Structures are given as C-alpha cells and as structure tokens.
Amino acid sequence: MEENKEKNKLVREVAEKKYEYGFTTDVHTDIIEKGLNEDVVRLISSKKGEPEWLLEFRLKAYRHWLTMKVPTWAHLQIPEIDFQAISYYADPTAKKKKEGSKEIDPELMKTFDKLGIPLEERLALSGTAVDAVMDSVSVKTTFKEKLNEKGIIFCSISEAVREHGDLVREYLGSVVPYRDNFYAALNSAVFSDGSFVYIPKGVRCPMELSTYFRINAQNTGQFERTLIVADDDSYVSYLEGCTAPMRDENQLHAAIVEIVVKERAEVKYSTVQNWYPGDAEGKGGVYNFVTKRGHLRGADSKLSWTQVETGSAITWKYPSCILSGDNSQAEFYSVAVTNNYQQADTGTKMIHIGKNTRSTIISKGISAGKSQNSYRGLVKVDARADGARNYSSCDSLLLGSECGAHTFPYMDIKNDTAIVEHEATTSKISEDQLFYCNQRGISTEEAVGLIVNGYAKDVINKLPMEFAVEAQKLLSVSLEGTVG
C-alpha cells in the first residue's frame, strides 16, 4: 500500500514535470463571487465600463443561454459542470488600477517573462506584437503605436469597445451569433477579454500579431473573445498561445473567435494550444470548449486555420469557415495530440456558398495512453456553390493499445458540380520501427518524437517559423514515456 502510494507520487511528479507552465502567480486578484445570474452579467459589464448596447447583447445572450442544454453529441465523457460554482470575472490588475497607476504589476511582468512572452517591447520576439491576457483581463498589448501608424488596430476587446465602439458593434456576433450553441451563448453573456484586430483596406500587417492567454486564478472560468476584421486587400497572420497552472480541479475555458475576411483579403490564424491537460491519472486540467469561425465574405478571400492541440483535459473545438465570397479559399490544418486520459473531439466545418470556392482539410490525430481522439468534420456545399471543391485527409496515429481514434466525416452536398474528396488512414508506430531506430543509436523516446514530427510535418510546416520549432518540441514532450 505504502509502496503503491510512493509509486503514484512518483508517476505524478514525472507527469507533472513535463508540463512546464504549471506554476501559479501570486498576485492580488479581484475575483467576483461564484455563480451566474443577470446581476453578475450586469456587474461584469459595469466593471468594464461598457455602453448600453453591449449590456443588452450580454443580457439577450444570457437569457437565451438559460433556454439551452449542454451539448452531448460529441464523442466525449464530460462530467457535469456546475455553472454556479465558477467565478466569471477575475482581474489580476485591479490593485494597480485602484491605486490609479498605469504601471503593470511586476509579478505579472515576471509571469509572462517566465512563459517566454516578454512584455517589454525591447525584449520582444522580433516581428511579433503581443496582447497578453491573464484570467479576465488584458495585461498589456505591445507595439500598439507602431501598428497604429499603418491604421492597424490591435488592442484588447475591452479597449476596442471603448475606443472603436462602432467597429465592434458592427462585427461582434456577426459570425458566431449568441444563439449558435450553448457555450457560444455563455461566452456572449460573460465574455471578459480577448483581442481585437482591424486591418484597413490594402494594408499588409508588417508583423505577426499574437494573443497569449493565461488562466491563473482558482475556480474561475476564462471566457475570452477575439474579433479579427480584415478589410479589402489586406493581410494578417495571427497567433494564439495558451497555458494554465496545474490544479486538481478542472477549469473551464469557453472562448469565441470571429474572423471577417473581405474582398481579396487573407487571414492566417495559428494556434498552439497547451492548456494544462491534467495529470497522468486524469485529475485536473482545462475544459476547452471553443467556437471559432471565419466568414469569407469577399470574393477571392483566403482564410487558414492551423492548430496544434496538445493540452486540455477535454477539447471541443471546430474552427470553421463560411465561404460566401466567390473563389474564396479556406484551409484547416490540425494536429491534435491526446495522452493519458485526455479527450479531444475536434475538426472543422467548411460551408461552401460562393461559386468556385475551395477548401482543404488536413487533420492528423495522435493518440497515446488511455486517451480518446476524434476528428469530426462537415463539408457542406450549398445549391448555389457551382464548382465548389473540397479535399479532406484525416489520419490517425496510435501509440499503444489502450487509446482510441475516431473519425466522423459528414458531407452535405446540394450541387452536382461539386468535387469532394475524402481520404483517411490509421496507423500505428510499430515495434519494428522503434527497434530499427534503436539499432541506429536513437532512443525510443527520440524515435517517437521523430516519427510523430514526421507524421505531423505537413501541418507544422504551415506554422510561422518560431511557432513551428515550439510545436515540434511540444509534440515530443507531450508524448514522452508513451512507448516502451
């Protein structure tokens, strides 16, 4: 018994050591009472000093949410969530605000430094502007002035509501309406911070824009909201990263990302999702229930989603594209890794409406341990979408025999001229492959890393350089100790 306990402790230590970002920040955080009702929605809105129209939007969403049920169609085992046991607003910058200081708490600066996201511009990664969000509040956005010179707006959504209210009002909820689904309604009622991006006509954003999300406070949910608008003939590449401390209880993260792409504009959205996945026995971890959608409104517009998903206890996420503009092109590249007791149900929806629209789906699932990994995708071709094309390829790689990989492709084709292709494979890393590597002097762990990275490289190659290197390391670390 005692020995067993000792062993469990060891297992836990090893498992936890592999999640590098599990520390907590000791900072005074203003957290509102747990629970959700109309007063809470009003309180959040007033804390953020919002205009009346936004409060109305929130209240409508909240009232609609009350009529909805938790979705259960995904291939996921989700323990019942008590939405009254969560606090919906946590502000780690409140103390400084109260003191009337514009300075950032050094503890917060230190936290982001530790995460490799320095908030001082002189230390920043060259060519990347960052909006850093902890819990419910944006801590700082870098390079704002520099981007402003080109007319680019990059700031927290709270600030955008204050400074660019008309733009936000025009687009907020226009791609993901609050009625869309349970978590979208919840987010629309209580969303706190996130990023707002506006790229004016004809402007090519000169740097990568990125948002880094961090959950810190205990028993809180993070409900971020990101809105990106790319006006005619513009271009932007946007990156999203996320981590959370290791906690024994589960944390809820229910975000919305909306992207509007106008004529001939191009948006690349990349995510490296590394929320705390829980420990080796499945305790703790983030529930990542996210609605991400882009609307290709203009002709000849382009949107690509690239995601590397290694974290979260449960992932429920389908970054999607509505291809309204004629000749618009959409891409979805995904690597989803699950280990231990993680569960992922992720994929995309490609809705073809415009003529000659094209979409590509490349999904790579990697399952290890006792995890369950599902691809779920919809390709829909509207009656109007003459000449629409889709190519989908969904591969699953299994490590070990206790994990599961599932593919749920849906097709809804209403136009005879459409060409839709779907390919799927399932493979396993064989003992023979590992031994061959061993004989050449490559350890089993390194061999798994090589094989997994080789398997995922079509997707990794779509990421911006620095992210790609990070993602490669992350893949190897997430799967350490899964074979042999």
Added chain:
Amino acid sequence: MLEIKNLHASINGKEILKGIDLTIKDGEVHALMGQNGAGKSTLSNVLVGNPAYEVTEGSVIFNGKDLLQMKPEERAHEGIFMSFQHPIEIPGVSMVNFMRAAVNAKRKYHNQEPLSASEFLRLMREKRKVVELDNKLANRAVNEGFSGGEKKRNEIFQMAMLEPTFAILDETDSGLDVDALRIVAEGFNKLRTPETSAMVITHYQRLLDYLKPDIVHVLLNGRIVKTGGPELATDIENKGFDWIKEEVGL
C-alpha cells in the same frame, strides 16, 4: 573484440540458440552459413538487443563490456551495427533527419558536440558516394518506396555514416542483382579498417568472393557445428550441408 560464450536464446518461448561459442578478433571477417531456421538471424538479433528475443543463458563480452546488459542504442553507440535482412520503412521521417538523429546521438554518448547542419550535410554527401546512393533517395523518407536493392544499399550507407567497429550483415546479398551486389560489397570493403570486424550471414559464395572472410562457421540447429577457412564456403556452395550433417551426426 567480441566473445560469445554458451549463448542460449529463444523467441516466443521456443529455444533457437542452444549454446553458441564464438570469438571474433579485431579486423576479422567471419562468415556464418547454415540452412534456414538454423538460428543465424536470431544470433544477429540477440547481439543487437532486439527485445523480441530472450537470452536464457550465456554471456557476450564486447570490448571488455557486458553487451547483454546494454540497451540496443547503447550497443549501437559502442560500435555495433546491423544491416537488416528486411530494412524497416519509417514513413514521414526523412533519411536526413533520421541519420542526423543517429549520428548526433552517438556523438552525445561519446561527449562530442553535435554536428552542425552544414558539417552533417557534407558528411552525407561524402558517404553517399561509398555506395553510389542517389541524392533523391537520401531526401526521401527512411526506406519508404525503396526497391529491395535500394534498401540494402541504404543499409550500407547508414553503416558508412555511423562508422561501426563491428558490423553484422544479415543476408545483405539477398535480393541484389550482380551489379548492386558488387557496389554494396565494394562499399563495405572501403569502410573496413584494421580495427573493424564483421559477421556476415549469407547463403551464397558470391558475396564472400568480394568480402574474403577469414573464418567460416556453419550453424546448424542452434549450434556452431563446423569452423574452417574460406574453402569451407566453397565446399558448401558445391556440396550443400548434408555432408556436414552426416559428419556431426544430425
């Protein structure tokens, strides 16, 4: 260099090696011949630590170290290389990345700095010439879509990259046409030094014509039953194994 004593090994509970004694000295090439199922491949796999095989008795000392206590990758770092009878395909992993991981893992084991990208590519170019391996193959995934002959050539290329002190060629000649056999065998000979030794498993004289073994062993039913000079291989080529079986009473 290599000293095998009373080695017994089994696979899936079935005993294949029933007491092998074999000593290979620095610089020597030993040929191992015998009918299918005699235990030749089992011996090779046991020496490189394939986990599918279980050693039940005996010892193997390699350069003064207990080989059987080492992990397969440590055996590789210590200088043991096996050219696989059936090289394995690893889709998605390029030969370049594969070899770089292998070369740098060995360097790390010996406390050497990893090779830079340019140093490594120079080494690849130089070693490719040894077996006339096409640049295109070097850029493809490990063994994926290679023909039988290309796979064998690729094995010797990897050997050139890793510079082992003891090489095992497990039926490297099978599936090779006459020209490919010559290229592979000559490639192997170019890599030999007075310190390197090898164990060559083959059914045919033609590979041995190139490699010129110092000693030839006949393996039957899990034991070495006869040992001789190069002329023993010629006798087997002409007369088969029956006369040896009679001699030893099998």
